[in-house]
Amino acid sequence: MLPWKSIITINRKEIRPVYLQISDAVIAEIMKGRIQKGLKMPGSRTMASTLCLNRKTVLQAYDELMAQGWMEIVPMKGTFIKQSLPEVKQQSLGDVLEIKSEAQTNSSKYDMPRGEHVIDDGTPDYRLAPIDDLLKTARSVSKGLVGKSVLLGNHFFGEASLRNNLSDYLSTTRAINGTKGNILITRGSQMAIYLAFAILLSKGDEVIVGQLNYHSADKAIKSTGGTLVKVPVTPEGLDLNVVEEKAKAGKIKAMYITPHHQYPTTVTMPVENRMRLLELAEKFDFYVIEDDYDYDYHYNRSPILPLASIDRNGRIIYIGSFSKILVPSIRIGYMFASESIIKKCGELRMIIDKLGDPIMERALAEMLANNDIDRFLKKAVNTYKERRDLFCKRLEEGLKEEITFTKPNGGMAVWVNFKNINIQDLVETAQIHKLTLKIDVYEHTNKACRFGFASMNLKEIETNTDLLIKAANAVLSQ
Numbered sequence: 052m053l054p055w056k057s058i059i060t061i062n063r064k065e066i067r068p069v070y071l072q073i074s075d076a077v078i079a080e081i082m083k084g085r086i087q088k089g090l091k092m093p094g095s096r097t098m099a100s101t102l103c104l105n106r107k108t109v110l111q112a113y114d115e116l117m118a119q120g121w122m123e124i125v126p127m128k129g130t131f132i133k134q135s136l137p138e139v140k141q142q143s144l145g146d147v148l149e150i151k152s153e154a155q156t157n158s159s160k161y162d163m164p165r166g167e168h169v170i171d172d173g174t175p176d177y178r179l180a181p182i183d184d185l186l187k188t189a190r191s192v193s194k195g196l197v198g199k200s201v202l203l204g205n206h207f208f209g210e211a212s213l214r215n216n217l218s219d220y221l222s223t224t225r226a227i228n229g230t231k232g233n234i235l236i237t238r239g240s241q242m243a244i245y246l247a248f249a250i251l252l253s254k255g256d257e258v259i260v261g262q263l264n265y266h267s268a269d270k271a272i273k274s275t276g277g278t279l280v281k282v283p284v285t286p287e288g289l290d291l292n293v294v295e296e297k298a299k300a301g302k303i304k305a306m307y308i309t310p311h312h313q314y315p316t317t318v319t320m321p322v323e324n325r326m327r328l329l330e331l332a333e334k335f336d337f338y339v340i341e342d343d344y345d346y347d348y349h350y351n352r353s354p355i356l357p358l359a360s361i362d363r364n365g366r367i368i369y370i371g372s373f374s375k376i377l378v379p380s381i382r383i384g385y386m387f388a389s390e391s392i393i394k395k396c397g398e399l400r401m402i403i404d405k406l407g408d409p410i411m412e413r414a415l416a417e418m419l420a421n422n423d424i425d426r427f428l429k430k431a432v433n434t435y436k437e438r439r440d441l442f443c444k445r446l447e448e449g450l451k452e453e454i455t456f457t458k459p460n461g462g463m464a465v466w467v468n469f470k471n472i473n474i475q476d477l478v479e480t481a482q483i484h485k486l487t488l489k490i491d492v493y494e495h496t497n498k499a500c501r502f503g504f505a506s507m508n509l510k511e512i513e514t515n516t517d518l519l520i521k522a523a524n525a526v527l528s529q
């Protein structure tokens with residue numbers, strides 16, 4: 052038996068629950084290649100007595116590993132590390148690519164008149180956001196800081212307390228382990244996306260994206276000199292066989308993904324694919340920009356850990372934001388990457404935005420340290436889960452002959468496929484019914500779209516889905 056007691060170290064002072072500390076440790080060992088696929092895991096009783104823990108905690112950890120796709124039960128034989136995981140070769144840490152410096156819109160949904168009734172494409176309910184708390188904290192922070200250096204500058208990489216606290220937060224919530232040197236604070240994640248491509252790309256470099264993709268990422272790639280290479284999106288995220296094909300030509304410099312919930316289709320990339328993608332990035336020498344815009348919203352279990360948590364070679368540039376927790380006008384996002392990438396992006400950020408917003412950043416740092424953000428998210432997740440359930444039920448009942456969709460396990464939107472209805476017709480007809488569909492209409496498909504459920508309360512969901520169903524029926528009868 053492996054020396055589990057030395058492999059899995061539990062720190063009871065950590066906020067991250069013990070069962071997740073166990074699953075994190077097992078995943079980390081798999082990624083290091085020290086736990087091989089097909090390994091038989093000890094029974095839960097044995098593991099519990101080895102680690103001096105309650106058996107329930109071990110069972111929870113095993114459930115987590117199975118739910119995330121790392122482990123499987125073989126009937127009559129026991130619990131095993133999944134056979135279908137790709138082989139992991141041990142590799143050294145460090146920077147692998149040479150990094151070069153260099154630097155219309157589909158804004159229809161933003162220009163649309165906003166009626167009384169709105170279904171958007173997946174934004175939080177900003178009425179619930181802890182803005183008063185943030186502003187109160189900012190006021191008290193700024194009082195104590197008048198005349199001090201925090202108001203004067205030298206925050207090229209963002210406010211130090213936020214970088215420190217964020218580093219703890221990322222470690223606790225998603226097993227991304229680093230220091231403040233791995234973190235750059237940005238004006239929202241959009242700036243982080245732009246900076247990443249600006250330092251990576253030279254004119255004509257190819258970047259892989261989903262055939263359907265977050266359009267502002269596409270724009271950032273194009274405006275920093277990149278060429279989009281579009282790859283089909285499957286129910287398991289971007290098609291990795293096609294990615295491999297494209298990468299073989301040797302011109303791919305980077306790839307942009309949203310693996311937690313692919314934007315816009317909401318599909319989740321399973322563990323096997325994440326590992327294979329890391330392998331491909333290594334083999335074909337490209338970076339992966341992991342935009343984790345909605346990691347905090349998950350309804351059934353803990354989410355699959357980000358690729359950044361299993362990256363051993365500095366291939367992943369991880370990007371996150373607080374605009375989906377607070378409000379988009381509080382522009383605080385971040386990048387987590389190797390120190391050399393952070394340094395390059397920080398130097399570039401300084402040219403665009405010298406100082407950031409030190410007071411808001413310090414206030415957010417305090418809210419993270421006091422667990423205010425965590426507490427808020429727990430409430431928001433329960434609220435959004437209820438809204439997701441009602442929204443999906445209403446769609447199912449009202450449009451079951453016309454639509455298909457998979458109920459999302461997290462996020463703030465549902466990707467809906469229509470059989471006969473053209474989305475542009477639906478948007479226009481909905482407007483006549485006093486419902487504004489603040490959604491994107493995609494060039495690649497005119498029969499599918501993203502409906503957000505999180506920004507409406509239960510009563511608004513009832514009213515707005517009634518209007519949506521009426522509009523859909525009106526299109527069908529035209």
Ligand SMILES: Cc1ncc(COP(=O)(O)O)c(C=O)c1O
Nearest residue numbers: 239240241265314344372374384
């Ligand atoms: C997939 C995705 N990435 C990034 C962003 C940018 O967010 P931010 O407000 O942090 O710039 C958004 C905003 O909606 C988004 O949907």
